[in-house]
Amino acid sequence: MNIVGISACTVGIAHTYIAQKKIETAAKKAGDNVKIETQGTIGIENKLTDEEISQADIVILAADVKVTGEERFTGKKVVKVTTQTAIKSPNKLIEKLHELVKE
Numbered sequence: 001m002n003i004v005g006i007s008a009c010t011v012g013i014a015h016t017y018i019a020q021k022k023i024e025t026a027a028k029k030a031g032d033n034v035k036i037e038t039q040g041t042i043g044i045e046n047k048l049t050d051e052e053i054s055q056a057d058i059v060i061l062a063a064d065v066k067v068t069g070e071e072r073f074t075g076k077k078v079v080k081v082t083t084q085t086a087i088k089s090p091n092k093l094i095e096k097l098h099e100l101v102k103e
Contacts, residue, residue, distance in 0.1 A: 001101055003027050003034040003094075005060035006050050006067045009083045012040030019062040019086040020046075026090035030098070036060075039067055048072070057101045060093070062086035077101065 005023065009015035020036040027034035035052055038045045050072075053059075059078045061067060062085070075101055086093060 001030075001032045001057045001098065002052075003032050003058055003060060003097060004033050004036070004052050004056040005034075006039055006048075006063060006069075007083060007086065008036045008063040008065050008067050010040040010064045012042075012065075015064070015083040015087065019083040020093040022087050023060065023062060023093070026094045030094050032094065036062075038065075041043040044068065058097050058100070060086075060097065 001034050007016050007023070008020040016038050020038050023036050024034050035048060035050045036046065037056065053072055056076060059073045059076045061078060061080045062083050079097060081093065
């Protein structure tokens with residue numbers, strides 16, 4: 001499965017990057033392709049390309065604040081969670097994404 005997404009926390013430092021790592025690790029463990037863009041205090045990093053978005057089966061927004069460029073995901077299945085959810089339960093989160101894609 002191809003997963004893309006964005007992580008962003010209120011301060012834009014620690015939780016943004018921890019959530020990114022946790023999601024990527026859990027997704028790779030499940031055999032998925034994954035790329036998570038971060039939006040933090042130093043701006044956007046690991047920016048998603050139009051091609052990556054078009055090939056995505058599902059989009060995850062692990063964010064505690066409004067993210068920039070959410071309109072890029074129009075027409076895609078989008079799951080919104082807090083960064084805390086992504087950090088504390090990344091494996092369950094990936095399982096849920098698999099269930100949603102199968103629907």
